[in-house]
Amino acid sequence: MNKKPIYKKWWFWLGIIVVIGLIGNMGDKEAKPSATASEVATQPKAETVSTEQTTEDKEQAEAEKKAAEKQKAKEEAEAAELAKKEAEANSVPREHKAALKSAQTYAEIMHMSKKGIYEQLTSEYGEKFDKEAAQYAIDNIQVDWKENALKSAQNYAESMNMSDSGIYDQLTSEYGEKFTKEEAQYAIDNLE
CATH class of the missing domain: 1.10.10.10 (Winged helix-like DNA-binding domain superfamily/Winged helix DNA-binding domain)
Known part of the structure; x- marks a missing residue:
């Protein structure tokens, strides 16, 4: 978000005018302490500026609060997903995990195909994994x-x-x- 420089904001110039008016009144000590027309005209504007700033501050605070809540919900969802994956990993039988490790080795070292790995895992001359373990390996290998x-x-x-x-x-x-x-x-x- 690009912010305007302070000297381009209308309330900055209004403040300058008010300060100049106050300095001008301080020099005239004999003058009555009644408000001048320019001060009376600027007072409602100053209150409006204060109200607008307060409204903007509230809106910004609400937006930040919503963003923080959204981030917290995202982090909770990620934590829940991680916990779910860990629970699934802990519930996987040992033989399925072993089949997955063997499949990963065949894929990385021998550059075998999906079908070739499956057949190697289930072969009576190969790894001799049951079909469920071999299928688990094929479904979960990242290749x-x-x-x-x-x-x-x-x-x-x-x-x-x-x-x-x-x-x-x-x-x-x-x-x-x-x-x-x-x-x-x-x-x-x-x-x-």
Whole structure:
């Protein structure tokens, strides 16, 4: 909010006029202490200014109070959400947590696809997690699958010198990486 400089406010100039009038009256000691016409004219304005400032102050205080209440409500909602997530995390079975950690490792180190990780977690030759634990892991893992497809494609391009179409087929194959067509296409489009 841009504030006007003080000398551009009307009440500043009104105050200057009043002060000059008071100084002028102090010099004339023999003058009667009756109010001059200019002082009488400015007094109601001064009261109006005071009333306006008080109203503005009240409005500002109310706005600040509402903002503080809104901030407090937001913080309480965030705290409640955090408590809910912690409660959910504490209620998750140990095996589900273990499946999630394994899935995270496969995603970060081996850059596997979602389907590939699920099958590795449930395979009798792999991790041997039950389907519920594996599905929990897949539902809760935080991975950019397109980036995993790209990293896997880069590995094929560098280590095996494969063509783009060969890499695409390997990424989407049921016997290969098992990425979706969209993820594989992203990888091919961004391969260097």
